[in-house]
Amino acid sequence: MVGLDYVANAVVSGILIGSVYSLVGMGLALIWGIMDVINFAQGDFMMIGSFVTYWAFTLAGVDPLLSIPLSFLVTFALGVLTQRVVIERVLDAPMVSQITATFALLLMIRYGAEAAFGPYTRRISVPYADVIFRIGSVSLQLPRLVAFIVSLGVALAFYVFLKTTYTGVALRAVSQNRMAAYLMGINVRKMYWLAFGLGVGISAVGGTLVATFLPIYPEMGGFYALIAFIVVVFGGFGSVFGAYISGIIIGVTESVSALFISPSLKDVVAFLLFILIILVKPAGLFGTEQR
Amino acid sequence: MSLLEVRGVDVFYGDAQALWGVSFTVERGTITSVVGANGAGKTTIMKTISGLLIPKSGSVIFEGRDITREEPHRRVEMGIAHVPEGRQLFPRLTVMENLKAAAYTKRAREGFEDRLEEIFSLFPILRERRNQLAGTLSGGEQQMLAIARGLVLRPEILMLDEPSLGLAPKLVLMILRLVRKLKEEGYTILLVEQNVYQALKLSDMAYVLETGRIVKSGTGEELLRDEGVKRAYLGL
Known part of the structure; x- marks a missing residue:
């Protein structure tokens, strides 16, 4: 019999980890929604974020939370470069070419990192790693709580950016009608640079956040990319808001199910949920039928 | 010339x-x-x-x-403003957001608020519908929005x-x-x-x-x- 306390704890820890999944998923959703490009290397850009944070901490003693802007900017710049050098050339190419291109990126980044850093698992031990708050019977690890708060802040900032700024509205316009965007004087090419940079940059923030409480390693992107895909399909293709909510739902599903079945099967549960949604609501929880 | x-x-x-x-x-x-x-x-x-x-x-x-x-x-x-055939609105942006998307250039952003007032006095219905998604407007309203977007471009x-x-x-x-x-x-x-x-x-x-x-x-x-x-x- 599983006690209610355990369930409450699992729900809370699911929300906390889910909020990181959300960030990775939001990045993927943004790129997907605006350019119709499926970025298989999304999880690997997140890994870059983790490693930026790791090296900043290890070499210069920079607190992981202070390295968030650095992690974002480095990955943003790499994203813009990737867009200019690779993605731009396959934007109007058949989907197979796009998939091949982003898959090649995945291999280059993942195994490039492995060649450079070795395949080892690394950890950052922040001084506040073991600080735990208790609310009733629910315990909260400080790094995870911080991750949740930061992720929520980033998601809100991003939402406000897309909703209220001229550039945010222009980005959404580009995603809905490229030709009309040209005619409104929007530099579509630049918007795509921005979209890819932001998309991978946001995921890298997720990478920084997990680095404070989970091991990091060059191949970590594989797991998070898988989650990100579930998040995006679950939340509705290209819906950034949907991605945030569904990341949390998937986090909770995973951690609650781990109480009842072997934790090694938690991904299976996420996938079952995914299949269920596909059957019941193919456009995703917050998706619209047409784009 | x-x-x-x-x-x-x-x-x-x-x-x-x-x-x-x-x-x-x-x-x-x-x-x-x-x-x-x-x-x-x-x-x-x-x-x-x-x-x-x-x-x-x-x-x-x-x-x-x-x-x-x-x-x-x-x-x-x-x-140069081109209002294309078939309106080509941004269907899942609101009326206001469609106009704002047109105000992206430096040229259009200058005095955008004032021009918005002129546009709304030309097309009062767009003011009423400003928070509605463009895709849900009637054909006539969509055409007005398309022209309005062109006017935003100055x-x-x-x-x-x-x-x-x-x-x-x-x-x-x-x-x-x-x-x-x-x-x-x-x-x-x-x-x-x-x-x-x-x-x-x-x-x-x-x-x-x-x-x-x-x-x-x-x-x-x-x-x-x-x-x-x-x-x-x-x-x-």
């Missing part, structure tokens, strides 16, 4: 030539229209001017500057491609009255209309396009009296 001058442009879609040595001018403060059958190349002309298509030969001169190879967004910044030349297409007769007249009103307010308009009679009545200058070539030109009145035009387009 003419505001806009198109000089002998040849435009291709792949191997198929759509425009053959097309030349014409648009003078400041006038309504100029291009009339012709479906597939004659009217939309192609507009796309060549706004930069969506690049001619193989010939040139587009705007305010004395050769802009033939300029990118579309740079042309908008210069004051155009030196406003190109309207088939603004009355698919609208009920009453709305067609309303849109055409609006075009005249815009001219009175000082806008320069390049109009493509399938409603040839109405277009010619409005126009200071008009060009007849047949299979990618300009075959006739004259003032609106002249073309209205032209026997060939009467027979081919006016059903007289």
Whole structure:
């Protein structure tokens, strides 16, 4: 019999980890929604974020939370470069070419990192790693709580950016009608640079956040990319808001199910949920039928 | 100097030539229209001017500057506004957001708030519907929004491609009255209309396009009296 306390704890820890999944998923959703490009290397850009944070901490003693802007900017710049050098050339190419291109990126980044850093698992031990708050019977690890708060802040900032700024509205316009965007004087090419940079940059923030409480390693992107895909399909293709909510739902599903079945099967549960949604609501929880 | 001058442009879609040595001018403060059958190349002309298509030969001169190879967004910044056929709104942005998307350029952002007021007084219904998704507007309202978006761009030349297409007769007249009103307010308009009679009545200058070539030109009145035009387009 599983006690209610355990369930409450699992729900809370699911929300906390889910909020990181959300960030990775939001990045993927943004790129997907605006350019119709499926970025298989999304999880690997997140890994870059983790490693930026790791090296900043290890070499210069920079607190992981202070390295968030650095992690974002480095990955943003790499994203813009990737867009200019690779993605731009396959934007109007058949989907197979796009998939091949982003898959090649995945291999280059993942195994490039492995060649450079070795395949080892690394950890950052922040001084506040073991600080735990208790609310009733629910315990909260400080790094995870911080991750949740930061992720929520980033998601809100991003939402406000897309909703209220001229550039945010222009980005959404580009995603809905490229030709009309040209005619409104929007530099579509630049918007795509921005979209890819932001998309991978946001995921890298997720990478920084997990680095404070989970091991990091060059191949970590594989797991998070898988989650990100579930998040995006679950939340509705290209819906950034949907991605945030569904990341949390998937986090909770995973951690609650781990109480009842072997934790090694938690991904299976996420996938079952995914299949269920596909059957019941193919456009995703917050998706619209047409784009 | 003419505001806009198109000089002998040849435009291709792949191997198929759509425009053959097309030349014409648009003078400041006038309504100029291009009339012709479906597939004659009217939309192609507009796309060549706004930069969506690049001619193989010939040139587009705007305010004395050769802009033939300029990118579309740079042309908008210069004051060329193209309201495309079929409205091409951003369907899942609200009315307000559609207008805001048009205010992206430096040119359009300057005085955007004031121009918004003018636009809303021209189209009161858009003010009412400002928080509604563009995709949910009626056909007439969508066309008004498309034109409004063009006005946000603060155009030196406003190109309207088939603004009355698919609208009920009453709305067609309303849109055409609006075009005249815009001219009175000082806008320069390049109009493509399938409603040839109405277009010619409005126009200071008009060009007849047949299979990618300009075959006739004259003032609106002249073309209205032209026997060939009467027979081919006016059903007289």
